[in-house]
Amino acid sequence: MNQRSHAAEIKASSVGKSFGNFWALKDLSLDIGRGEFLTLLGPSGSGKTTFLMILAGFTKPTTGRLMRDGRDITPMPAEDREAGMVFQGYALFPHMSVEDNIAFPLRVRKASGDVIRRKVGAMVERVGLRGHEKKRPAQLSGGQQQRVALARALVFEPSMLLLDEPFSALDKSLREQMQAEVARLHRETGTTFVFVTHDQTEALALSSRIAIFNSGQLLQVGDPREVYERPKNRFVAEFLGEINMLPLSGLSFDGQGANGAFEDRRIFVDETGGNLSGKDTLLGVRPEHMRLVRSPEGAVNALAAMPTGATYGGSATRLELATRSGIKLSLSVPTDEANAALASEGPVWLTWAPERGFLIPPSA
Amino acid sequence: MAPLLLFLFFAYAVPFFGVARWSVTLPEPGVGQYQALVLDPLVQSVFLRTFRICLFVTIAAVAAAYLIAFVLVRGTPLQRLAVEFCVLVPFWISVLTRAFGWVALLSNRGLLNSWGQQLGILSEPLALVRNEFGVVVGMTHFLIPFAVFPLASAMRNLDERVLLAAQGLGASRSRIFWSIFVPMTLPGIIGAALIVFVFALGFFVTPAILGGGRSVMVAELVYLRIFQSPDWGLGSAISVTLVVLVGVLMAALWRFIRPRELAG
Ligand SMILES: Nc1ncnc2c1ncn2[C@@H]1O[C@H](COP(=O)(O)OP(=O)(O)OP(=O)(O)O)[C@@H](O)[C@H]1O
Numbered sequence: 001m002n003q004r005s006h007a008a009e010i011k012a013s014s015v016g017k018s019f020g021n022f023w024a025l026k027d028l029s030l031d032i033g034r035g036e037f038l039t040l041l042g043p044s045g046s047g048k049t050t051f052l053m054i055l056a057g058f059t060k061p062t063t064g065r066l067m068r069d070g071r072d073i074t075p076m077p078a079e080d081r082e083a084g085m086v087f088q089g090y091a092l093f094p095h096m097s098v099e100d101n102i103a104f105p106l107r108v109r110k111a112s113g114d115v116i117r118r119k120v121g122a123m124v125e126r127v128g129l130r131g132h133e134k135k136r137p138a139q140l141s142g143g144q145q146q147r148v149a150l151a152r153a154l155v156f157e158p159s160m161l162l163l164d165e166p167f168s169a170l171d172k173s174l175r176e177q178m179q180a181e182v183a184r185l186h187r188e189t190g191t192t193f194v195f196v197t198h199d200q201t202e203a204l205a206l207s208s209r210i211a212i213f214n215s216g217q218l219l220q221v222g223d224p225r226e227v228y229e230r231p232k233n234r235f236v237a238e239f240l241g242e243i244n245m246l247p248l249s250g251l252s253f254d255g256q257g258a259n260g261a262f263e264d265r266r267i268f269v270d271e272t273g274g275n276l277s278g279k280d281t282l283l284g285v286r287p288e289h290m291r292l293v294r295s296p297e298g299a300v301n302a303l304a305a306m307p308t309g310a311t312y313g314g315s316a317t318r319l320e321l322a323t324r325s326g327i328k329l330s331l332s333v334p335t336d337e338a339n340a341a342l343a344s345e346g347p348v349w350l351t352w353a354p355e356r357g358f359l360i361p362p363s364a
Numbered sequence: 365m366a367p368l369l370l371f372l373f374f375a376y377a378v379p380f381f382g383v384a385r386w387s388v389t390l391p392e393p394g395v396g397q398y399q400a401l402v403l404d405p406l407v408q409s410v411f412l413r414t415f416r417i418c419l420f421v422t423i424a425a426v427a428a429a430y431l432i433a434f435v436l437v438r439g440t441p442l443q444r445l446a447v448e449f450c451v452l453v454p455f456w457i458s459v460l461t462r463a464f465g466w467v468a469l470l471s472n473r474g475l476l477n478s479w480g481q482q483l484g485i486l487s488e489p490l491a492l493v494r495n496e497f498g499v500v501v502g503m504t505h506f507l508i509p510f511a512v513f514p515l516a517s518a519m520r521n522l523d524e525r526v527l528l529a530a531q532g533l534g535a536s537r538s539r540i541f542w543s544i545f546v547p548m549t550l551p552g553i554i555g556a557a558l559i560v561f562v563f564a565l566g567f568f569v570t571p572a573i574l575g576g577g578r579s580v581m582v583a584e585l586v587y588l589r590i591f592q593s594p595d596w597g598l599g600s601a602i603s604v605t606l607v608v609l610v611g612v613l614m615a616a617l618w619r620f621i622r623p624r625e626l627a628g
């Protein structure tokens with residue numbers, strides 16, 4: 001079963017869900033490609049689980065429609081959707097052995113004893129549970145329970161696998177191990193994966209695309225690099241990681257890009273602007289794209305700032321800085337460089353390439 | 365805690381030791397009464413009937429209570445309210461009143477038989493009381509609420525996501541019920557069954573009224589031995605046997621309830 005015969009393609013159009021007069025999900029339109037690894041990312045209560053439950057068929061959307069491979073599946077009940085699901089907390093059957101848990105979807109489908117034995121055996125092997133087949137879920141560690149949940153959800157070769165924060169209960173190293181395993185399972189099965197998390201590092205590492213949610217709204221969808229380096233708004237920019245933001249004044253656009261004033265410097269950005277009005281616009285630059293230099297000579301964009309503090313972080317140190325007008329910035333630099341900057345007692349210079357900056361529209 | 369233990373000691377333990385002493389001293393010292401108890405065909409048949417009745421009552425009450433608890437936990441708010449009302453109201457009516465209520469309903473000239481005859485369904489009245497059937501009906505009715513509570517709590521503790529998981533894996537409703545829901549509430553079923561069985565063993569009023577003296581159960585036999593024939597020794601020996609049986613069952617009950625509490 002190395003090759004999936006079929007991976008689902010999903011089209012959600014204007015999907016909304018209300019509980020009473022509270023909208024947990026608002027007018028969501030999203031296409032999920034065949035065999036893609038889509039991550040739903042957002043803070044707690046943003047509607048990620050609600051959307052996953054709608055995909056699985058456990059929740060009926062209040063508005064909108066859901067198409068799978070061109071067929072309307074909005075009214076289709078969960079038991080007919082052939083979607084594997086891994087729940088937060090795994091939801092294993094506590095009264096069944098590991099083997100019986102994994103065999104359950106096959107038994108339900110009335111597979112023959114032979115087929116069940118073969119597929120369960122292969123799945124047990126694949127998720128590394130050999131030797132634990134006869135145990136009950138309560139006798140397993142968190143990581144092993146996780147593997148049972150994955151095996152049970154994949155054994156019937158679903159056209160789509162839905163995972164709701166599967167790693168939130170695991171410690172860091174186990175989590176990284178399981179992430180690698182899920183990535184491998186995705187490669188091997190070729191099935192469409194929809195993965196929920198509120199951990200942006202996890203999302204960036206695993207996904208082919210990321211959908212960012214906030215307050216029931218889909219803010220942006222794109223590949224990890226796109227959403228990280230070209231966030232559409234301030235929320236996305238801040239949610240995906242550290243960001244330095246500078247208010248630009250007198251923003252003007254030309255054919256190549258845009259430029260605006262910050263304090264006494266002119267700042268250039270490789271962005272054509274689209275619908276930006278030019279007022280209250282922020283320039284965003286990821287800290288790792290800014291460099292600490294001695295002089296602004298030869299740099300397109302440069303900025304003077306005073307080091308104000310440093311936080312030691314092992315492989316790198318986080319240097320805190322403030323510009324003349326009091327805008328706070330942070331930078332991740334080698335520890336020695338941070339110490340030297342702090343010792344210099346004068347302003348230091350930060351530079352970055354115009355293509356590293358992006359414009360953030362004023363928040364509504 | 366201490367005053368309660370003291371009260372229980374004087375109210376139950378002391379009298380029980382008195383009864384236990386009678387069982388080995390009356391009419392003369394020795395275990396003669398226990399030998400008589402084992403050999404006496406009447407006592408044997410009463411114990412046998414008691415177990416038979418208790419078994420039927422347990423099965424009927426737990427099955428009914430399972431349905432009631434299911435609606436109570438998973439029904440719509442209106443269904444819940446209705447069921448709660450129906451379960452709680454009988455609690456406020458004394459066991460005596462309820463037994464006579466069943467007589468009024470089931471006796472030869474009771475509601476069921478007279479309606480049946482008027483409508484021409486029955487040519488002659490069915491014997492619904494003054495036999496084991498009547499006893500089982502009355503006792504089941506009385507004991508259902510006691511089974512509802514452990515079952516409802518087992519069902520409440522069940523993780524909803526496990527049922528969703530089963531559904532998502534393609535299981536039909538009946539499949540989910542029989543292979544997930546019932547096994548996961550099994551400790552509750554066993555607990556409820558033991559509670560009902562133990563309560564049923566000691567029943568007195570209901571069998572006395574609905575059995576009409578023909579379906580004598582152990583508790584009634586003790587009463588007869590002590591107040592009517594007077595044979596205090598045998599009566600005491602029967603009591604002690606009953607208490608020991610209940611004790612053994614309670615120990616089993618404890619074993620089944622404990623792991624569930626620890627897991628929940
Ligand atoms: N059955 C329900 N009844 C009422 N409100 C609900 C229900 N289910 C979800 N909500 C609300 O909808 C919103 C979105 O919930 P959802 O579970 O989708 O969030 P989430 O993004 O998965 O959050 P988390 O990361 O905490 O799991 C929340 O405000 C939640 O309180």
Ligand SMILES: [Mg+2]
Pocket residue numbers: 048049050164
């Ligand atoms: Mg959630």
